[in-house]
Amino acid sequence: AQRVTQPEKLLSVFKGAPVELKCNYSYSGSPELFWYVQYSRQRLQLLLRHISRESIKGFTADLNKGETSFHLKKPFAQEEDSAMYYCALLHQGGSEKLVFGKGTKLTVNP
Amino acid sequence: NAGVTQTPKFQVLKTGQSMTLQCAQDMNHEYMSWYRQDPGMGLRLIHYSVGAGITDQGEVPNGYNVSRSTTEDFPLRLLSAAPSQTSVYFCASRSRTEDYNEQFFGPGTRLTVL
Numbered sequence: 001a002q003r004v005t006q007p008e009k010l011l012s013v014f015k016g017a018p019v020e021l022k023c024n025y026s027y028s029g030s031p032e033l034f035w036y037v038q039y040s041r042q043r044l045q046l047l048l049r050h051i052s053r054e055s056i057k058g059f060t061a062d063l064n065k066g067e068t069s070f071h072l073k074k075p076f077a078q079e080e081d082s083a084m085y086y087c088a089l090l091h092q093g094g095s096e097k098l099v100f101g102k103g104t105k106l107t108v109n110p
Numbered sequence: 111n112a113g114v115t116q117t118p119k120f121q122v123l124k125t126g127q128s129m130t131l132q133c134a135q136d137m138n139h140e141y142m143s144w145y146r147q148d149p150g151m152g153l154r155l156i157h158y159s160v161g162a163g164i165t166d167q168g169e170v171p172n173g174y175n176v177s178r179s180t181t182e183d184f185p186l187r188l189l190s191a192a193p194s195q196t197s198v199y200f201c202a203s204r205s206r207t208e209d210y211n212e213q214f215f216g217p218g219t220r221l222t223v224l
Contacts, residue, residue: 006152009150032211034211034213036213043200043215043216043217043218044153044200044202044215045215046212046213049211049212086152086153088213090211096141096158096160096206097143097155097158097168098143098155098202098204098211098213099155099169100145100152100153100154100155101152102150102151102152103152103153
């Protein structure tokens with residue numbers, strides 16, 4: 001069964017420090033993975049997706065099929081990065097379900 | 111475009127009451143989904159639809175019904191509300207044909223069951 005695991009419920013860093021939010025997945029097919037972000041009192045929005053290999057707001061994420069991971073990284077965290085981050089996996093070829101991890105709450109301290 | 115809209119924003123129910131959470135999208139998206147968000151549990155898929163007239167169960171479907179009579183609307187019905195259904199509910203939609211499979215979310219409905 002497909003599963004997304006985000007091992008850290010909470011992550012706290014200081015402004016300017018590097019940040020890495022971990023995401024591991026289990027999926028038998030070729031995964032399509034995403035990171036979504038939810039800022040305080042706002043709706044969830046797409047941050048980035050692995051197939052586009054883009055950098056958004058300084059964040060990057062690389063799909064590592066060997067380690068079944070899709071960690072989100074940023075070299076220098078900013079206070080405005082404080083938010084809830086969700087890793088998600090799209091189950092393709094049939095059900096088309098988008099399944100989310102439990103989320104990591106990132107706090108960037110001044 | 112208004113995107114994905116949800117009504118109401120807040121709702122308080124008594125145990126045993128029924129109600130319908132409304133969701134609409136104006137982007138002509140084929141796929142629509144309902145999630146509930148609970149502290150420590152993340153987002154869990156309740157029901158989803160790949161097109162008008164087609165629905166399927168997600169991870170936590172019990173106690174909820176859905177229907178998809180039009181492309182635009184995907185209401186979620188609570189048949190007999192229970193305190194365990196206290197949660198924030200998000201509706202989302204996605205295009206089947208556009209690249210990158212971005213899912214768009216509504217603003218959420220905060221439901222309290224007493």
